[in-house]
Amino acid sequence: MRVLQPTIREFDLPRQPFLRLIECNRIDQRKHEYETWDELLWYCDHSADPVGRLVLGLLRLAREDELVAASDDVCTGLQLVNFLQDVPRDLALGRIYLPAEDRRRFEVSVLDRPNAPLTALLRFEAERARGLLGAGRTLREWIGGRVGRAVGLFARGGLAAIDVLEEAGWDIFTQRPRPSRLRLAREALRA
DSSP, rough: TTHHHHHHHOOOOOHHHHHHHHHHHHHHHHOOOOHHHHHHHHHHHHHHHHHHHHHHEEEEETHHHHHHHHHHHHHHHHHHHHHHHHHHHHHTTTTTTOOHHHHHTOOOOOSSSOOOOOOOOHHHHHHHHHHTHHHHHHHHHHHHHHHHHHHHHHHHHHHHHHHHHHHHOOOSSOOOOOOHHHHHHHHHHHH
């Protein structure tokens, strides 16, 4: 934090995002599973959203409520995609980021190997993430120019990751499905 002080002062960055990131590390030490969608969103509010708010602060746009909301959606969406890609890895660490209420709804009893209920749940959670990542258009348009396109690419990368998961038949066990560099380069060209 000492090293960051000049940047924090120059850009008038708020303390809250830093405090939430620190608290997220504490949460990870004591909470290993989330009962509801709202609990998981609360976690993302500490683990992912602060990063986007700091980026907006560096762009001097942190006071634009619509942009902050769009940034939070994109950051949460990206975090959710990461959770979908990493179910086996997280499980090995004793963590589950698929809400228990959703696991019950889809009758998921097994998380450590492919099965139809898990595939249905992954699709469902991916659609939630896809909806949130749609806010990347708002960020791209509001910020504009090269920086807006760059920020918008984060959301497009998350959407590309969902597409790759889908193309892999939701097989998260053979390897971690993620977009290739070529695919990401194509996304960049489209933007």
